[in-house]
Amino acid sequence: MSGFGDVMSVASEQVRGWALEAGFDAVGIVPIEPMPRAEHFRSWLKKGYHGSMAWIARDPERRCDPGLVMRKARSAIVVGVSYQVEDPPPALWDDPLRGRIARYAWGRDYHKVLPPRLKRLAERLGGSSRVYVDTGPILERELAERAGIGFIGKNTLVLSPSFGSYLLLGVLLTSEALEPDGRSEAKGTCGACTRCQTLCPTRAFPSPYVLDARRCISYLTIEHRGMIEPDLSRLMQRWVFGCDACQEVCPWVKQYRKPSEQHGWLSFDADRCSPRLEEIMAMDQPGFLARFAGTPVIRTKLSGLRRNAAIALGNCGQAEAVRILDAYTADEDPVVRDAVAHSLLELKKRGA
Ligand code: SF4
Numbered sequence: 136m137s138g139f140g141d142v143m144s145v146a147s148e149q150v151r152g153w154a155l156e157a158g159f160d161a162v163g164i165v166p167i168e169p170m171p172r173a174e175h176f177r178s179w180l181k182k183g184y185h186g187s188m189a190w191i192a193r194d195p196e197r198r199c200d201p202g203l204v205m206r207k208a209r210s211a212i213v214v215g216v217s218y219q220v221e222d223p224p225p226a227l228w229d230d231p232l233r234g235r236i237a238r239y240a241w242g243r244d245y246h247k248v249l250p251p252r253l254k255r256l257a258e259r260l261g262g263s264s265r266v267y268v269d270t271g272p273i274l275e276r277e278l279a280e281r282a283g284i285g286f287i288g289k290n291t292l293v294l295s296p297s298f299g300s301y302l303l304l305g306v307l308l309t310s311e312a313l314e315p316d317g318r319s320e321a322k323g324t325c326g327a328c329t330r331c332q333t334l335c336p337t338r339a340f341p342s343p344y345v346l347d348a349r350r351c352i353s354y355l356t357i358e359h360r361g362m363i364e365p366d367l368s369r370l371m372q373r374w375v376f377g378c379d380a381c382q383e384v385c386p387w388v389k390q391y392r393k394p395s396e397q398h399g400w401l402s403f404d405a406d407r408c409s410p411r412l413e414e415i416m417a418m419d420q421p422g423f424l425a426r427f428a429g430t431p432v433i434r435t436k437l438s439g440l441r442r443n444a445a446i447a448l449g450n451c452g453q454a455e456a457v458r459i460l461d462a463y464t465a466d467e468d469p470v471v472r473d474a475v476a477h478s479l480l481e482l483k484k485r486g487a
């Protein structure tokens with residue numbers, strides 16, 4: 136134990152050990168202080184880049200200062216779980232009549248997996264604490280960067296030198312004043328690379344380090360309710376839930392492809408990762424729950440997933456897609472009906 140501040144009941148090295156035992160791959164510790172990139176966040180909000188995600192815009196002052204989220208907090212422990220698992224078989228992933236689901240959503244919902252681990256860590260640590268996994272007014276990525284877990288790349292994600300960006304983040308705010316972890320100094324840079332910027336299918340980066348969520352396939356397929364403008368939907372390829380394109384092309388991800396062995400809750404299963412678009416179109420609520428309950432996919436709801444599948448069929452360029460979509464031109468869901476109509480037009484344009 137060394138002397139940081141006036142209170143330090145547990146050594147940071149000990150905390151790191153506990154976090155690894157709890158099942159986390161990456162750990163970093165930072166003192167609580169206002170976020171240095173707060174201005175960047177405020178200007179992002181001002182431009183409306185968060186789209187309809189109103190909760191992000193709520194109470195930006197607290198989001199920019201974890202000390203306002205928990206008055207007693209002295210330190211933040213930032214943890215990461217790698218979700219780098221084996222690549223899917225190309226025969227399935229590249230099948231034009233199958234959709235694509237973002238990698239983090241291939242298994243159990245991480246909102247259910249990470250918090251119990253963080254709570255175990257909090258119990259061992261003592262004092263008072265709060266845990267956040269995407270759920271509170273916390274800028275996880277900024278904290279992760281300060282904690283040395285990685286650096287924020289031009290694709291706005293945390294790039295860890297050990298795990299790339301396929302990393303689920305969680306934060307534990309604690310009343311314990313812990314010494315910042317000296318080992319957590321993993322830094323890096325994008326350098327001259329611009330791959331994510333130029334290869335994003337919907338051109339969702341107005342500039343490096345800035346994401347216009349309103350154009351991002353992750354936002355459109357998951358958060359956006361209702362119809363999607365054809366100008367955008369035509370660029371969404373076959374993603375039906377989320378999008379990993381700006382990670383798949385990133386050299387930091389490619390370089391550190393290290394399949395995570397300890398996370399059995401994430402693995403490739405054709406029906407969960409690359410489902411047949413025809414099956415999604417035919418899904419009813421019980422079928423949707425049977426396949427996706429307990430996974431992140433549930434967030435988009437059946438209507439959203441069927442809309443996304445209709446869009447993906449329009450983008451696949453296959454004559455078979457016309458036959459599938461023809462059965463849904465009078466679908467009772469107007470959002471699905473709209474996507475079907477636009478996709479049929481698109482397929483016609485492409486000569487399918
Ligand atoms: S997730 Fe997909 S759509 Fe969104 S910024 Fe990355 S590449 Fe673009």
Ligand code: SF4
Nearest residue numbers: 288290325328331385
């Ligand atoms: S693709 Fe290149 S520019 Fe984008 S985040 Fe990765 S290293 Fe940075």
